Amino acid sequence: MIRDITIGQYYPADSILHRLDPRVKLLGTFLFIISLFLFKSFFGYIVVFIFFASAIGLSKVPLRFILRGMKAVLVLFIFTVFFNLFFLPGEEIFRWGIIRITDNGLYKALFMGIRLSFLILGSSLMTFTTTPNQLTDGLEKALKPLNYIKVPVHEIAMMMSIALRFIPILMEETDKIMKAQMARGADFETGGLLKRAKSLIPLLVPLFVSAFRRANDLAMAMEARCYRGGTGRTKMKPLCYKGRDYAAYTIIAIYLGLIIGTKLLERAGLLFYL
């Protein structure tokens, strides 16, 4: 049940996307997310879709697995679409009782839906193909210049990697505690909102206790290994670019070019009816 949440998880596979340098993937994901918010017409999303679909194809992560990531944010997704669809002012195109849909609402709901799903799927594709360690290594290296303006880049990266590392551990823990309480007759699934919220107490209290216990243990273990931040620290596997990384940068540059081109066309009003 709890394992259905796949956001932030790593999916081990042997694909070109898995082998890419994390910095490439970070930049790629960043540009991809920005590109989602550029367009006002559907044509732009065709370009986005082609790019994303080929990335999924290359990643060798099963589509079913990727789509499962949407389940976790389904509520948010439905909310967004729902409010856009029914509550935006505009020219009425449909009416049934108090329900009315306007052209503006329909259009906004559609776009928000598309953007939100691409946003979630895109960022989860990155975490599927990149281990938390690689991710923070990449982030640390890419943000290194910020050290000069006294941003504690290493510490931030460390915090992030710990947080990411803890996600699966806490999920497993949740699963275990849930089962243990169900074995004592706890019921998490039926009842009204209040009853359900109350039934979470036997789950949340042990979960927090265990999270603090683990955090304590980890702090102690780091202390015992004389950890004292990033100064003077070297890496066992320093990141360095390979041929495929330059190739990927080229592809990202082409994507960027296409996006900008499409945007310009849209601006010029040539694609308005698409």
Added chain:
Amino acid sequence: MQIIFDKVNYIYGKGTAFERHALKDISFCINKGEFIGLIGHTGSGKSTLIQHMNGLIKASSGSIYFNGEDIYAQGYNMKQLRSKVGLVFQYPEHQLFETTVFKDVVFGPLNLGLDKLEAELRAYEALRMVGISDDLLDASPFELSGGQKRRVAIAGVLAMKPEVLILDEPTAGLDPRGRDDILDQVTKLHEEAGMTIILVTHSMEDVACYCDRLFVMNNGELVFQNPTKEVFAHYKELEEMHLAAPQVTYVMNMLKEKGWNVSCDATTVEEARDEIIRALGSMH
């Protein structure tokens, strides 16, 4: 027969890269009042197996019967099953959540829909059974020692008055004294209340001492389900599964190799003592 497993299979993460066939064609039956030991190396599927017995995990294929009823049948009352088959997880102290020891133990019986008085009575009784003294009833469960916490957690399951009690490595991480206390209490429940007990453990000595029958798991398969002594006669095979027989078994086998006239059946220190005395007597 109380619990019957018929060709039960379970696969974790079916259809993903994490797929793992954790149980392979498991079939067995357990009679009322038996004391079963379940052993196997780490990751052999013991915890997965016992979670099937109270319906926390649904088998990928196969059927399970409790008291003659198919637990996967339409409309089967799972909640009732869970009250009849009490499951104490590994490190059960991690599931404590209430503000006082007593409230935590009362949680189970209240979930069964018992009235408050009856639930409290059962909680009180259960805490007595595991040897938690009255002055600790209002203490916070988080202030107790490790062994006390575990006993409170076990009481939380006992208070539901199950017919079958399953304990997943109940003695892991306890000192010898705490270990003996818990096992003695379990034996008492077995003997006095006639409870069926399934004990998951890594200690061959415990198993030899308490269990009638031994289930041995290896890589998701149930390799043995025989009386304890029979299983330990196969100690060479057990070693191949990264398990072992009790030390006494080794001692007796060595004596036999040295030409002593002893039988290798003995699995506890007392039996070995008697057997050696007998052999000594017959030598003179």
